[in-house]
Amino acid sequence: MNINDKSNPKPYVPNPERYNTMQYNRCGNSGVLLPKISLGLWHNFGFYDSFENARNILKKAFDLGITHLDLANNYGPPYGSAEENFGRILHKDFKAHRDELFIASKAGFDMWPGPYGNHGSKKYLVASLDQSLQRMGLDYVDVFYHHRPDADTPLEETMHALDLLVKQGKALYVGLSRYSPQETIEAQKILKSLGTPCLIHQSKYSMLDRSVEPELLPTLLDEKIGSIVFSPLAQGLLTDKYLKGIPEGSRASKDNTYLQAEEIPKTIEMIQKLNEVAQNRGQKLSQMAIAWILTQPAITTVLVGASSPKQLEENLLATNNTTFSNDEITLINSILKGA
Numbered sequence: 001m002n003i004n005d006k007s008n009p010k011p012y013v014p015n016p017e018r019y020n021t022m023q024y025n026r027c028g029n030s031g032v033l034l035p036k037i038s039l040g041l042w043h044n045f046g047f048y049d050s051f052e053n054a055r056n057i058l059k060k061a062f063d064l065g066i067t068h069l070d071l072a073n074n075y076g077p078p079y080g081s082a083e084e085n086f087g088r089i090l091h092k093d094f095k096a097h098r099d100e101l102f103i104a105s106k107a108g109f110d111m112w113p114g115p116y117g118n119h120g121s122k123k124y125l126v127a128s129l130d131q132s133l134q135r136m137g138l139d140y141v142d143v144f145y146h147h148r149p150d151a152d153t154p155l156e157e158t159m160h161a162l163d164l165l166v167k168q169g170k171a172l173y174v175g176l177s178r179y180s181p182q183e184t185i186e187a188q189k190i191l192k193s194l195g196t197p198c199l200i201h202q203s204k205y206s207m208l209d210r211s212v213e214p215e216l217l218p219t220l221l222d223e224k225i226g227s228i229v230f231s232p233l234a235q236g237l238l239t240d241k242y243l244k245g246i247p248e249g250s251r252a253s254k255d256n257t258y259l260q261a262e263e264i265p266k267t268i269e270m271i272q273k274l275n276e277v278a279q280n281r282g283q284k285l286s287q288m289a290i291a292w293i294l295t296q297p298a299i300t301t302v303l304v305g306a307s308s309p310k311q312l313e314e315n316l317l318a319t320n321n322t323t324f325s326n327d328e329i330t331l332i333n334s335i336l337k338g339a
């Protein structure tokens with residue numbers, strides 16, 4: 001080994017204390033425990049991002065007890081590159097720790113050209129998971145999701161495809177993403193009849209988007225399905241990062257279709273007020289936003305994104321204070337209603 005070769009640094013030795021501080025919740029009525037906070041690889045892990053930064057975020061996550069990592073076929077950009085980079089990092093740093101990780105992938109959005117690279121057919125889902133496994137260098141994923149409902153494919157076909165992948169040993173569990181309460185109930189009925197019940201449901205949930213509260217979350221509790229919620233920080237809006245404008249390199253500063261820059265002035269007054277509440281609780285706004293979600297009994301795990309190890313470390317401190325007084329809840333609700 002050439003000691004000057006930067007691609008061959010000291011092997012990664014995970015923090016031996018990693019399981020002492022993170023708390024784990026049972027996912028629905030399954031045998032699976034998931035960390036209260038999980039990490040998503042939608043942004044910051046593609047070929048256009050820094051590989052070393054991605055690697056450091058993953059090491060930080062694992063050191064902090066985050067065992068659940070969320071991927072999808074189309075994460076990047078370009079599509080597939082987050083899985084490919086993740087596979088390289090897994091091989092370099094986490095080879096000895098595969099059984100300590102709970103890895104998710106998904107298919108449901110456009111992935112490759114032609115009629116078989118999108119939506120919910122068996123043809124697409126089976127081929128896509130094969131491709132994902134190849135990119136990540138894995139024999140199986142822990143959970144495979146249908147990424148979004150597809151009204152044009154019979155639900156039976158999509159659920160049969162998920163069940164088939166479990167029976168083939170390519171996924172241990174199945175998940176549903178963005179399914180409405182009614183679609184979830186129907187899908188779960190089919191999955192149960194096949195002997196492969198839905199483990200987990202993935203949906204968007206934050207202080208700024210509470211649409212899951214009245215119906216979806218109670219449905220998941222009734223159906224005993226775990227709940228993982230994405231964009232808990234509204235892609236960064238629910239942090240102190242935009243209080244003084246749009247910093248260079250932030251998601252809103254990038255020329256893309258994700259967090260639109262025009263969202264900032266629309267919400268800034270509310271964000272400032274929420275930031276004050278967080279400060280009075282002795283928390284950062286990002287921590288309060290995550291803690292607030294964790295008060296919901298249906299939530300198994302909050303799925304955050306991070307562009308640096310520091311952000312992740314900061315976000316995890318949310319679990320230190322997840323208790324809200326009645327006055328705080330009233331105040332937060334009134335601020336959010338003013339949106």
Ligand SMILES: NC(=O)c1ccc[n+]([C@@H]2O[C@H](COP(=O)([O-])OP(=O)(O)OC[C@H]3O[C@@H](n4cnc5c(N)ncnc54)[C@H](OP(=O)(O)O)[C@@H]3O)[C@@H](O)[C@H]2O)c1
Nearest residue numbers: 040041042230231232233234235236239250251304305307
């Ligand atoms: N099922 C689906 O359809 C679906 C859809 C979307 C997402 N997801 C999953 O959910 C995961 C999380 O989504 P998300 O990335 O939108 O979540 P998020 O946690 O709401 O936003 C993450 C972004 O917020 C900023 N941020 C995070 N912590 C911060 C802090 N402490 N201070 C300042 N800024 C901070 C960073 O953006 P900067 O780059 O600006 O620093 C970071 O990349 C994704 O990776 C993906 O796995 C699933």
